[in-house]
Amino acid sequence: MSKFKKKRGKGTPGITTASLPDIIFMLLFFFMVVTSMRDTTNLVKLSLPSASEVKKIENKELVSYINIGVPVNPELHGTAPRIQLNDAISGKEGIPLFVEQERVKKGEAKRDKMIMSLKADEEVTMGIITDVKQELRKVNQLRINYQAGQRTGELK
Amino acid sequence: MKNIRLKAPQINASSMADIAFLLLVFFLVTTTVAQDKGIAAKLPPKGDSVETRTNKKILDIYLNADNQLLVDRELMSSNELKDFTVKFISNPEQKADWPATPRRAILSLTTAREADYQSYLEVYNALQAAYNQLWYDAAIEQHGKPFDDLTKENKRNIRAQIPFTVSESEPQDVLNN
Numbered sequence: 496m497s498k499f500k501k502k503r504g505k506g507t508p509g510i511t512t513a514s515l516p517d518i519i520f521m522l523l524f525f526f527m528v529v530t531s532m533r534d535t536t537n538l539v540k541l542s543l544p545s546a547s548e549v550k551k552i553e554n555k556e557l558v559s560y561i562n563i564g565v566p567v568n569p570e571l572h573g574t575a576p577r578i579q580l581n582d583a584i585s586g587k588e589g590i591p592l593f594v595e596q597e598r599v600k601k602g603e604a605k606r607d608k609m610i611m612s613l614k615a616d617e618e619v620t621m622g623i624i625t626d627v628k629q630e631l632r633k634v635n636q637l638r639i640n641y642q643a644g645q646r647t648g649e650l651k
Numbered sequence: 652m653k654n655i656r657l658k659a660p661q662i663n664a665s666s667m668a669d670i671a672f673l674l675l676v677f678f679l680v681t682t683t684v685a686q687d688k689g690i691a692a693k694l695p696p697k698g699d700s701v702e703t704r705t706n707k708k709i710l711d712i713y714l715n716a717d718n719q720l721l722v723d724r725e726l727m728s729s730n731e732l733k734d735f736t737v738k739f740i741s742n743p744e745q746k747a748d749w750p751a752t753p754r755r756a757i758l759s760l761t762t763a764r765e766a767d768y769q770s771y772l773e774v775y776n777a778l779q780a781a782y783n784q785l786w787y788d789a790a791i792e793q794h795g796k797p798f799d800d801l802t803k804e805n806k807r808n809i810r811a812q813i814p815f816t817v818s819e820s821e822p823q824d825v826l827n828n
Contacts, residue, residue, distance in 0.1 A: 506658040515666050523673050544769045546776040548783060552687040612689060615768050621714075622764035624771070628819075632697045641772055642689040 538572070538579045539564035544617035545646035552640060557610050559597040560642075561590070563623055564616035576619040578627060587623075590630040612640040690772070690779055695818070708750040709757045710739050714774055716765035729773040736781035740813070753785070753813040761820045775817075782815045789813060 539562050552558055562579035566572035572584045579585070580593040598606045611631060615624060631639065712732075713721040720727050722735060740756045742749040750756040758778060762771055783798070789809045790798035798806065 507660050509660045510662060515670070519666075519670050519673050523677060544772045546690055546772055548776050548779040549688045549690055552689065552691075555687060558687060610691070612687065617767070617769040617772075619768045620764060621762045621766045621768060621771050624768055625762070625764060628694060632694050635697065637694040637696065638691070639694060640687075640689040640691050641775070642687070643772060643776075645688060 535582050537562060537567065538582070538584055539566050539577060539616065541614055541616050542618070543614065543642055543644050545644040546641075547646050549643050549645050552610065552612070554608075557601065557605055557608050558612050558640070559594075559601075559609060560612050560614055561593075561627060562614045563619055563627065565618070576616070576623050578623070587626045587630050590627065591634045594631065594634045594636045608638070609636065610638045610640050611636050612642050614642045690776060692775070692817075706751075707755050707757050708748065709759050710736065712758060712760045712774065712778075714760075714762045714766045714771060716763040718767050718770040720770075720774060729770070729777050732774065732777040733780045733784070736778055737784055740781070740785060756816070758817045759820065760817050778817060779815075782813065785813050786810065 541562060541564050563576060564579075565574060565576050566584060577584045578587060578590070580589055585593070594611070597611075598609060601609050613624065613627065628639070631637070711721075711723050713724075715721065720729055720732065722732065727735065736758070739749055740753045742751070745751070760774065760778070786798045786806075786809050789812065790796065790801055790805075793809070794801055794805060798809065801809070
């Protein structure tokens, strides 16, 4: 009987942490594979205009972007200003579908508050901007934002 | 019954540093620092035409294909536009062809398709600046502090008194004129 009693008195064994780094590495690799970077590569040249009355967008989750500018790769997309939606150059016909996809991504509650941010190169003409705005109106995406840098000082 | 007191197990904490570093690296990689700044605007709903009621006074702003700004058919630089807009809306001299109250003012902005985006944004920026100043002045007058420090409700009140109404003509309208 005394045999069993002795064993109980030894205390709890220590936890080995030797495999902890391996677990963390597995987690790291998991996240590396699963996460996709939100930032898409710019297929158009963007040098944003500047303005004095710019405001920071408080809720970044509500924002989707449309890039407008001259394509970086003229052999593929030509030299006229084009619209970039997600990772592809598109025509203005692609905007309604794009808006719908973005709305689905935002989820039920935030759908109505979505802000479409127009990242347009300062060199583009208003024609393409107007077209984009008309398309957005058609699908009732009315909250927009003209992306611009902060300007300090007076205009020339 | 001698060794009943249990020894607390030791946890090896030497790998904590590694874990922390991994997390740090992970967040460093995933976070984006790009700041979203810009001028917010609201488009009119589709098929919404400008109310041309008799008591509304319209300031006609036209940006032509050569990036020239015409305000009430007179050439103006975008620097002057802000002050002119403030004067038009507040109408201190009570001119008859200017709005009697800020609510009755409509800014009609027409842009040629060939105009530059930068010029357009300068014009829009000037209009926004004019309203920011009007709101600021109203806030000082009514509450004694700047507009940005007001509560949400007070801000909304002031915006209702001096609504930012820019009507942008559709391109077809421009062609017809």
